[in-house]
Amino acid sequence: xxxxxxxTLTSMQKVLDLHHDAAEGSEIITSxxxxxxxxxxxxxxxxxxxxxxxxxxxxxxxxxxRTIISASIIANQLKVWQLDYNNKxxxxxxxxxxCPLVVLSKDGDTVFYVKEGNKTEVFTWSSSEGLRSxxxxxxxxxxxxELAQQKRLLFCGLRTGTILIYPLDFAPETLCLxxxxxxxxxxxxxxxxxxxxxxxxxxxAVCLFEITSRDSFPxxxxxxxxxxxxxxxxxxxxxxxxxxxxLLYGTFGGEVVIYDFKSATAAELDHHGAAxxxxxxxxxxxxxxxxxxxxxxxLWNLSPVLLNHTMEYK
Numbered sequence: 001x002x003x004x005x006x007x008t009l010t011s012m013q014k015v016l017d018l019h020h021d022a023a024e025g026s027e028i029i030t031s032x033x034x035x036x037x038x039x040x041x042x043x044x045x046x047x048x049x050x051x052x053x054x055x056x057x058x059x060x061x062x063x064x065x066r067t068i069i070s071a072s073i074i075a076n077q078l079k080v081w082q083l084d085y086n087n088k089x090x091x092x093x094x095x096x097x098x099c100p101l102v103v104l105s106k107d108g109d110t111v112f113y114v115k116e117g118n119k120t121e122v123f124t125w126s127s128s129e130g131l132r133s134x135x136x137x138x139x140x141x142x143x144x145x146e147l148a149q150q151k152r153l154l155f156c157g158l159r160t161g162t163i164l165i166y167p168l169d170f171a172p173e174t175l176c177l178x179x180x181x182x183x184x185x186x187x188x189x190x191x192x193x194x195x196x197x198x199x200x201x202x203x204x205a206v207c208l209f210e211i212t213s214r215d216s217f218p219x220x221x222x223x224x225x226x227x228x229x230x231x232x233x234x235x236x237x238x239x240x241x242x243x244x245x246x247l248l249y250g251t252f253g254g255e256v257v258i259y260d261f262k263s264a265t266a267a268e269l270d271h272h273g274a275a276x277x278x279x280x281x282x283x284x285x286x287x288x289x290x291x292x293x294x295x296x297x298x299l300w301n302l303s304p305v306l307l308n309h310t311m312e313y314k
Contacts, residue, residue: 029068031058037070039083051081095125101142106149114142122156122166136166146189146198151211153218155198157186163200167218177209177220190239190247193285199247201236204229206247208261225261240279240288242302248288250276256290258305269305272296 006013027048028040036052056072063069068081095102101114110133111125119141124134140158147154152168161179163186177200184203191198191211198209198220207223227247229236234253241247245261254272259265274293281288287308291297299309 103147148195187236188239190241192241199241238279242285
């Protein structure tokens with residue numbers, strides 16, 4: 001029998017007896033609200049190993065020899081883990097689960113992320129090394145991030161309306177786009193396919209900037225165009241900037257709108273039942289895939305603008 005005690009500064013109380021058949025058992029497997037399975041040594045109390053992070057809180061564990069089976073009451077699957085492996089092959093650290101903001105380099109080697117509860121630091125993760133490779137301190141809470149893949153520029157939109165730009169090839173240099181006079185929060189950003197323009201959505205307007213360079217050093221000029229949003233307009237939640245200066249965006253209210261900066265015209269394409277969460281363009285701007293919180297994805301042709309396909313998940 002294995003006894004579990006609650007220990008305080010003044011008392012120790014037995015709360016549970018765990019009966020098992022293996023008299024030679026030397027390890028105990030636990031799960032916790034942090035979604036990590038831990039392996040403890042009974043005789044020393046030392047943490048021997050951990051498995052994480054789970055997709056959901058583990059509610060039940062079964063152990064057979066060196067195999068662990070985990071289950072959750074809120075997930076329709078079982079997971080099987082093998083404890084016999086070479087520890088040299090596992091990463092010593094990992095990217096925290098449920099990061100609110102994550103961007104990934106095209107080659108998959110570098111990840112930039114912001115932790116939940118601390119949005120004033122941007123962390124850099126090296127996939128090839130399996131280690132955190134850097135931290136960038138930010139003056140205010142980061143609300144959105146975009147990465148210009150070819151020009152290697154990381155854009156961070158802040159709650160204060162400022163946009164910080166990190167030239168990854170010129171670290172630790174930092175560029176700054178000052179906020180508009182009313183200091184609106186930066187809601188979303190989108191970079192054009194040629195990486196020569198970036199659209200920035202504030203609370204009350206969308207502005208178009210030009211990404212250029214001077215003496216081989218990157219710079220951002222503008223805004224050269226702006227699109228005012230009415231007071232009743234739901235905040236923008238996701239955007240995509242096309243190469244022909246059209247902007248496709250979705251809102252927290254579920255609207256999907258396409259705006260042409262050249263002709264200064266807007267047209268509402270669709271209205272989902274919940275917030276638009278993502279907009280992804282095809283390689284040649286021919287199609288756009290739009291996802292929303294109502295578990296509906298829609299594929300749109302953009303020249304001409306026509307609904308191609310609808311996918312719904314339950």
